[in-house]
Amino acid sequence: MLRRTPPSPWIAMYHSVDTDRDDPYRVTVTPDRLDAQLRWLRARGLRGVAVRDLLAARARGSAAGLVGLTFDDGYADFLHHAVPLLRRHGCTATVFALPGRLGGDNAWDPLGPRKPLLTAEGLRRCADAGMEVASHGLRHVSLPPADDATLHDELRGSRDLLHTLTGEPPAGFCYPYGHVDARVADAVRDAGYAYACAIDPGALSGVHALPRVHVGQRDTALRLHAKRRLHALRRRAPAGPPTAGARAS
Numbered sequence: 001m002l003r004r005t006p007p008s009p010w011i012a013m014y015h016s017v018d019t020d021r022d023d024p025y026r027v028t029v030t031p032d033r034l035d036a037q038l039r040w041l042r043a044r045g046l047r048g049v050a051v052r053d054l055l056a057a058r059a060r061g062s063a064a065g066l067v068g069l070t071f072d073d074g075y076a077d078f079l080h081h082a083v084p085l086l087r088r089h090g091c092t093a094t095v096f097a098l099p100g101r102l103g104g105d106n107a108w109d110p111l112g113p114r115k116p117l118l119t120a121e122g123l124r125r126c127a128d129a130g131m132e133v134a135s136h137g138l139r140h141v142s143l144p145p146a147d148d149a150t151l152h153d154e155l156r157g158s159r160d161l162l163h164t165l166t167g168e169p170p171a172g173f174c175y176p177y178g179h180v181d182a183r184v185a186d187a188v189r190d191a192g193y194a195y196a197c198a199i200d201p202g203a204l205s206g207v208h209a210l211p212r213v214h215v216g217q218r219d220t221a222l223r224l225h226a227k228r229r230l231h232a233l234r235r236r237a238p239a240g241p242p243t244a245g246a247r248a249s
Helices: 031-043 051-060 076-088 120-128 148-166 182-190 221-234
Strands: 011-014 047-049 066-072 094-097 132-135 172-174 195-197
Touching: 031 047, 031 076, 031 221, 047 051, 051 066, 051 132, 051 195, 066 076, 076 120, 094 120, 094 172, 120 132, 120 148, 132 148, 148 182, 182 195
Parallel strands: 011 066, 047 066, 066 094, 094 132, 132 172, 172 195
Antiparallel strands: none
């Protein structure tokens, strides 16, 4: 008999929090919209937490009411706009940073607009505010086509730099562009990361291929409710202990 497995944890994927409406990639939410989305969570007895804390709570059997919150790319506006709102609502989050681009900008987005990234001091302030600082690689490059040397630098190099900057080795990794295959997921596990976030990992499953739900400026209460319900229906966790690079049968 097939075992019925619980759904994968609900993890929301954000990027930038800014008032700039020039947003060709739809990666920006305004502070007012994020405030409304966090109020929506709290009004339903839910609380946003960092992915590291969400997974630890699931392991203890105490994750009811918890939702993972992630912010990709390490934009400086995470510290200036998101952190105050998260703290106001009693939430935390994971910021996936790029230690190879500290103080730079999102040069990988050809359509712009240019958005400043967190500095080393900004990352430390995020950690001091109770946020999880995790890795998005060094420079925001697609990893499946990368050679072994580049893959090593992006995974182990970024982990070492973040450890030096924050005093704590990052537990998590996020695949740039959501691009992942079995080779990359296994390399992430071997580099020492306890978990990794994707977008839609396809046939991959386990804690090193966690799916996430994009949350953007258009997501009002009705859309958030629908996305949460659909996630529970579409993404089921694998039976048994999760493994890196494991393929769903």
